[in-house]
Amino acid sequence: MAAGAVMYTFAVQLADVDRGIYDELSLRAARHPSETDAYMMTRVLAYCLEFDDGIVFGEGISATNEPAVLIRDLTGRITAWIEVGAPDAERLHYGSKLADRTTVYTHRDPAKVLAPWVGKRIHRSESIVLHSFDPGFVDGAVAALERRNTMTLSITERQLYLELNGVHLSSAVHDHPLE
Template sequence: MALNATVHNFTVQVADVDRGVYEDLSLRLARHPSETAEFMLTRLLAYCLEYEEGITFSEGGVSSTDEPAVLVRDLTGRVTAWIEVGAPDAERVHRGSKLAGRAAVYTHRDPAKVLAQFAGKRIHRAEEIPLYSFDRAFVDAAAAAIERRNTVTLSVTERLMYLDLNGISLSAPVEEHRLG
């Protein structure tokens, strides 16, 4: 018997001072049985930190082989941003970078290990693709606070992230690396 995804609801207030984005979001994330809370949290943070008109979670979620975790489409339906989460393989990032005008990777894993898996691989415009990573203690503490219904306040200034998740307040830098 197949296990069903668990739906988590997030009411999010985003104040990204660095990009001038201020939004109130109501999001539903389906957590696949094979998905960790840390991965789901990273998907949520990637969505919020990349928020712009046309952003969506992929329809297949973590089980999708054709789409990234998060993507942005313009009004014509063309993909303009390909946002991977976790430790995607180089071929997916290469394909996404060629397809979209912009690509990025967000990870809750050790960034040195994620970058090492891309070494020597062909990735379109690798030097332009950022890898954003979050401190492991920050991710663990925030993931432990996730419930089925969540209230989140996320503020970003000078790439320092302040997160309040269900009354638990945390902060951490958003570290940026480049794939190439």
């Protein structure tokens, strides 16, 4: 954990009906001083939405060789490169060459995130998808955020139903292909 980082814990009840995943997760997410609460909350949501065997949080916001979340197979090979926020095209290119699948989750305006990638060289860009949430969803979750969190997340037909520390929120997951 980086010096000055703040540790958040999440006791998560996950029900991903779309993928048939029902699990209880105990997550610890360190928020680096340069990381916003919205970024960290999006990172936690991405972890839950991508949950699978071998999933872990990356080394942190300053790590250049790992994404925010990644999935490794039993041999240690990266199978999913999961970025958060607004990574640059070079980082997506690198991740897409390294992993079988690359995706991005953002708490920002998706049009503004996509714009800098237009015309840039990104390996397998046709298979990369940017995921966003309804306006205000992540901000609502951030308002309910505490150091120790109880969270229930249900996903059905790409609709999220989130209960975080007694606050109920919902959002669609919007998919924006790069091409």
